[in-house]
Amino acid sequence: MLTRRTVLAGVGGVFAAGAAGRSFGAAREPLRCGLTPVLLTSDLDLLEALRVYLTAATGRDVEIVTRRTYQEITSLLVSGQLDAAWICGYPFVAYRSELDLLAVPIWRGRPLYQSYLIAAADRQARSIDDLAGDIHAFSDPDSNSGFLVTAAELAAKGQRPERFFHQTFFTYGHRNVVRAVASGLAQSGSVDGYVFEVLKEVEPSLTQAIRIVRASDWYAFPPMASPALARGSARTAALRRALLGAHRDPAGQRLLAALRLDSFAEENPSLYAPIATNMNLVRSIG
Amino acid sequence: MNPARGGWLGRAPITVKAPVVAALLMAIVGVVASERVLSRLVAIQERQINELTSAYLEGLASPLTEPVLRRDPWEIFNTLDQARHLSSLVRPVETVVSDAEGHVLAGSDPRARPIGSRQPAMAAPAGGEGRIAIDEEAGRAFVSRSLAVEGTAIGTLYSEFDISELLAERQDALWTLLATNAGLTLGFMFLGWFAVRRMVRPMKVLSDHLAQSPEGGIRPISPRLFPRLGSEAGHLFRRFNQMAEAVNENAALAARLAEEQRLAGLGRLTSGMAHEINNPLGGLLNAVDTLRRHGDKPMVRTRAVSLIERGLSGIRDVVQAALATYREKDGGRQLSLQDFEDVRILLQPELRRHAQNLDWHIEATSLPSLPGNPIRQTLLNLLLNASAASGEGGRLSFRATTHREGGLCLEVADSGPGLPAAGAALLTGDGASAILGDGKGLGLWMVRRLVDEIGGTIEVGGSDLGGTSIRLELKNVAMERHSNAA
Numbered sequence: 001m002l003t004r005r006t007v008l009a010g011v012g013g014v015f016a017a018g019a020a021g022r023s024f025g026a027a028r029e030p031l032r033c034g035l036t037p038v039l040l041t042s043d044l045d046l047l048e049a050l051r052v053y054l055t056a057a058t059g060r061d062v063e064i065v066t067r068r069t070y071q072e073i074t075s076l077l078v079s080g081q082l083d084a085a086w087i088c089g090y091p092f093v094a095y096r097s098e099l100d101l102l103a104v105p106i107w108r109g110r111p112l113y114q115s116y117l118i119a120a121a122d123r124q125a126r127s128i129d130d131l132a133g134d135i136h137a138f139s140d141p142d143s144n145s146g147f148l149v150t151a152a153e154l155a156a157k158g159q160r161p162e163r164f165f166h167q168t169f170f171t172y173g174h175r176n177v178v179r180a181v182a183s184g185l186a187q188s189g190s191v192d193g194y195v196f197e198v199l200k201e202v203e204p205s206l207t208q209a210i211r212i213v214r215a216s217d218w219y220a221f222p223p224m225a226s227p228a229l230a231r232g233s234a235r236t237a238a239l240r241r242a243l244l245g246a247h248r249d250p251a252g253q254r255l256l257a258a259l260r261l262d263s264f265a266e267e268n269p270s271l272y273a274p275i276a277t278n279m280n281l282v283r284s285i286g
Numbered sequence: 287m288n289p290a291r292g293g294w295l296g297r298a299p300i301t302v303k304a305p306v307v308a309a310l311l312m313a314i315v316g317v318v319a320s321e322r323v324l325s326r327l328v329a330i331q332e333r334q335i336n337e338l339t340s341a342y343l344e345g346l347a348s349p350l351t352e353p354v355l356r357r358d359p360w361e362i363f364n365t366l367d368q369a370r371h372l373s374s375l376v377r378p379v380e381t382v383v384s385d386a387e388g389h390v391l392a393g394s395d396p397r398a399r400p401i402g403s404r405q406p407a408m409a410a411p412a413g414g415e416g417r418i419a420i421d422e423e424a425g426r427a428f429v430s431r432s433l434a435v436e437g438t439a440i441g442t443l444y445s446e447f448d449i450s451e452l453l454a455e456r457q458d459a460l461w462t463l464l465a466t467n468a469g470l471t472l473g474f475m476f477l478g479w480f481a482v483r484r485m486v487r488p489m490k491v492l493s494d495h496l497a498q499s500p501e502g503g504i505r506p507i508s509p510r511l512f513p514r515l516g517s518e519a520g521h522l523f524r525r526f527n528q529m530a531e532a533v534n535e536n537a538a539l540a541a542r543l544a545e546e547q548r549l550a551g552l553g554r555l556t557s558g559m560a561h562e563i564n565n566p567l568g569g570l571l572n573a574v575d576t577l578r579r580h581g582d583k584p585m586v587r588t589r590a591v592s593l594i595e596r597g598l599s600g601i602r603d604v605v606q607a608a609l610a611t612y613r614e615k616d617g618g619r620q621l622s623l624q625d626f627e628d629v630r631i632l633l634q635p636e637l638r639r640h641a642q643n644l645d646w647h648i649e650a651t652s653l654p655s656l657p658g659n660p661i662r663q664t665l666l667n668l669l670l671n672a673s674a675a676s677g678e679g680g681r682l683s684f685r686a687t688t689h690r691e692g693g694l695c696l697e698v699a700d701s702g703p704g705l706p707a708a709g710a711a712l713l714t715g716d717g718a719s720a721i722l723g724d725g726k727g728l729g730l731w732m733v734r735r736l737v738d739e740i741g742g743t744i745e746v747g748g749s750d751l752g753g754t755s756i757r758l759e760l761k762n763v764a765m766e767r768h769s770n771a772a
Binding site: 135137166167169170171172176179180183184185186 | 358359360363364367392395396397400401402
């Protein structure tokens, strides 16, 4: 669904290389890459830039698949209906055994990003404790920065979001969290720090009414993942090559510039261990 | 309109009244037309607002149903936010969605209507479900619509719209309409005024000619004032001139008749006077003869001269009275007791001829200021009529009395058979009574005319003598006024 909801909504997105099962016998079938909401001004332009680059870099037709929620994309990826997807670190660790790490975006020199707690600019809040009793906007229940980080912080205090906050709701997009807080629909929100920083640059009118209450620890950047089923397939390999070589290709550079990323890199999956820890902490509290 | 009852308009001449009425009617038409057009415009606009707002709410209801069921604030907000710019003429200012219990699920302005707050009171009171409430001062319209799934209410959608553009449009239309209608009305008022004034102009000409007629005559309308040939007014003017001619002829005829009557009276008197003069003439001639023959005798001469002197004095009195009465031009001479005496002298021959007896009572030492000639003529006419009515050996009476307030009352009574009703009507009627067919009423008609001229009144009644009594009540008038009027 390419509405405004998807336009700048949040990264956590994914694109995925085709499911191995299908792609083995059908080399001419297009590569299917999944993407949850993208963040830049025109998602159509961005989708097209991504498709054009991957098509050129892999030498195959590429189809970009978008869905409203992380869960839908994750399901498609895990079930092998996508060759690759740009997913969040949270579903990556949740489905660790069924997914392989394809590439990790490098942002400002590191494969890391933060989660922000945001509130209206005129609020004096300095920590999550000052946000107790708020109407709080989360991005997606499967988002690390847009949900899990905040939930884990509360879990560490023995709290659960629905008790700590007066009311919570999901906007299914990081940009929507910013809109909800900026409009006053929510008094505070949990948002992807990378998306917020990009929004500050491309849509300052939206972010100027917002202040960052606290930035979380650094977490591994939402990865490009592929289904474990397709491990070692030519399609997956082609996609990995394309991603890792993007910063050396003019079209790839344009794509990276649009995404405000430096490059894609190979990283050790252990980078995502803190997210797994958070996940377990939240699950432990029930 | 009855002038006695009307205000200034009622008293105004028709040449002013008719154009004013025409102009007023034009103004009323203008006002009524403006009011009708404007109320129609208002109705059309309200229907338009209704349709636009309904379309807006209907368009929202469907995408909102699912989020309201899920109680998803973001989805509701996002839907409202996207719909914010859909409608142009009626711009939604605020839209709020509440659940079935009246708690806000989300609104387009979450700061004003936070999640969980009570639903707004903005639309509920005036409009009611599906109906529009308009606050013209604020330029706002409020509408609500319930959200239901399979007949079960799940929430309510409230919207506040900025309709100031529509209202401004209406205001524009109002001013344009008012300006146009005012201009047209003024134009029509002027045209109405002009046209009606033109139409009633002949009436003014007629009225002026009637009013300007001096001395009872009617001045015909000059051909110069005639409108074009064949017009209604031209026809009317020609008829007026024919009538004026007839009236003037009648007046001339009446004047001639009056003159003839006067001369006839003179004739009657002259014969009496001749007799009156003739009677002493025999004695006078005898006295002259006596003088001729016995003039040398002082005694005889003295007696004869005295006789001649008395005889000539009597003749002189009669002649002077007649002269005073029939002098053609006598200016504004004031009434004096001598006038009564003259009338008495003039009447004597008639009285003697018919062996009639006259009771003569002058109970006035000083007379009010009244014109002499008309009264003298009037009195003579009345007394001659009374003499004629009383017959041989009849009785007449004359009484002149002055009032304290300065008026004069003259009463002539006779022992005749009584004045016929037609004659009495000539004296006391509305002045429209015609002269009796046989010409006998001419003397009475002249009396009436003379008394009218000097502003007196006439009463006719029965007399103690068995006949008719005619009373003239004359007010003290300035001589000058009478002279001018004459």
